[in-house]
Amino acid sequence: MDFDFSPLLNDPAAWAALVSLVIMEIVLGIDNLIFISILTNKLPEEQRERARNIGIGLALVMRLLLLFTITWIVGLVQPVIDLGITGPPGEHGEPTFETSFSWRDLILIAGGLFLVWKATSEIHHTMDPETNHKEDAPIAGRAALNFGAAIFQIILLDLVFSIDSILTAVGMTEHLVIMFIAVISAVTVMLLASGPLARFINANPTVVMLALGFLLMIGMVLIADGFGIHVPKGYIYAAMAFSAFVEFLNLISRKRKDKKAGVEPSAH
Numbered sequence: 001m002d003f004d005f006s007p008l009l010n011d012p013a014a015w016a017a018l019v020s021l022v023i024m025e026i027v028l029g030i031d032n033l034i035f036i037s038i039l040t041n042k043l044p045e046e047q048r049e050r051a052r053n054i055g056i057g058l059a060l061v062m063r064l065l066l067l068f069t070i071t072w073i074v075g076l077v078q079p080v081i082d083l084g085i086t087g088p089p090g091e092h093g094e095p096t097f098e099t100s101f102s103w104r105d106l107i108l109i110a111g112g113l114f115l116v117w118k119a120t121s122e123i124h125h126t127m128d129p130e131t132n133h134k135e136d137a138p139i140a141g142r143a144a145l146n147f148g149a150a151i152f153q154i155i156l157l158d159l160v161f162s163i164d165s166i167l168t169a170v171g172m173t174e175h176l177v178i179m180f181i182a183v184i185s186a187v188t189v190m191l192l193a194s195g196p197l198a199r200f201i202n203a204n205p206t207v208v209m210l211a212l213g214f215l216l217m218i219g220m221v222l223i224a225d226g227f228g229i230h231v232p233k234g235y236i237y238a239a240m241a242f243s244a245f246v247e248f249l250n251l252i253s254r255k256r257k258d259k260k261a262g263v264e265p266s267a268h
Contacts, residue, residue, distance in 0.1 A: 014173075014178060017173045017175070017178055018173075018181060020172065021169055021172050021173060021178060021179070022181075022182045022185045022186060024168060024169075024172065024182075025165060025169065025182045025183060025185070026185075026186045026189050026190075027233075028161070028164065028165050028168060028186075029059075029161075029186050029190045030237075031214075031218050032059055032157065032158065032161040032190065033056075033190050033193065033194060033197060034197075034211050034214055034215060035154070036051075036055040036056065036154055036194065036198075037052070037194065037198040038122065038208065038211055038212065038215070039051075039055075039154060040052045040150060041198055041201060041202045042146065042150070043146055043147055047147050048198065049195065051147060051150055051154075052194045052195065052198060053191070053194075054151060054154075055150075055154035055158065056187060056191050058154065058155055058158050059161070059162060059190070060183070060184070060187040062158050062162040063162045063165060063166060063183045064180070066162055066166045067166060067176065067179055067180060067183065070176070073163065073166050073167060073170065074167075074170060076102055076103040076104040076167075077102045077167070078102055078103075079100045079101065079102050080101065080102060080103055080106075081100070081101040081106075082101075083100070100228075101226070104163065104167065104226075105225075105226040105228075106226065107159070107160055107163055108160065108222045108223070108226035109222070109223050109226035109227070111156070111157065111160030111222050112219045112221070112223035112224075112225075112226060113219070113223065114153075114156060114160075114219070115157070115215050115219030115222065116216060116219035116223070118153070118215065118219075119213075119215040119216040119219060120216065122212050122215075123209070123212050123213075123216075126205075126208060126209060126212070160222070165186075166179075166183075169183070204251060206250065206251075207247060210243060210247050214240055214243075217236065217239075217240075218236070221236055
């Protein structure tokens with residue numbers, strides 16, 4: 001790995017790698033951004049923007065720090081635990097699942113379990129909000145605790161998504177400068193999109209449930225990946241894009257119905 005700008009000056013292939021990596025990093029950052037948006041929307045309104053900025057800033061810091069430890073990051077894919085069990089051979093003769101785990105696998109499994117737990121609990125609170133209300137808790141104390149808890153949970157998921165992001169970057173290019181530019185560009189897009197996305201999610205309750213469903217699916221994919229069951233990310237993001245498109249059509253339909261319902265009474 002080298003921190004050298006000359007490839008970008010002399011090699012068109014380096015620019016192609018940069019554009020591809022920027023797009024990939026932005027796509028991978030969607031998961032991180034959805035989680036941050038949902039989590040910070042549970043905070044008091046005056047704390048949300050600060051929490052989002054802190055969360056995305058930490059994501060940038062983690063990614064940049066991890067880039068300086070490329071050798072260590074690459075070493076995370078070496079097996080550290082082997083239970084000696086493999087699944088039946090799949091379509092291409094490879095085992096359908098593995099019980100030889102690297103640190104990356106263990107981190108993905110832990111992060112996936114956390115996402116599944118968090119998404120499930122948030123779905124429960126969304127469906128039955130009364131169970132999450134505490135009459136006897138001081139408002140100020142509860143808000144302060146929630147802010148600290150939100151930042152802590154964001155840090156945990158930032159770490160998981162950052163490791164996945166950096167390993168993806170390592171697999172796409174060997175030039176450190178390209179990785180730095182791609183990571184900074186992707187996190188900048190996350191920062192610009194965080195406010196509008198969080199407000200959109202907060203203003204549309206059905207979108208909240210859809211986003212929580214995305215997080216639940218992403219958590220299961222992380223767990224599967226940790227066990228050696230690799231689901232192509234293109235399938236995941238295609239499913240997310242299709243679901244988002246259907247929800248977009250539903251939103252338009254509801255707005256037109258609401259507008260029609262508001263006009264008709266005055267016409268009679």
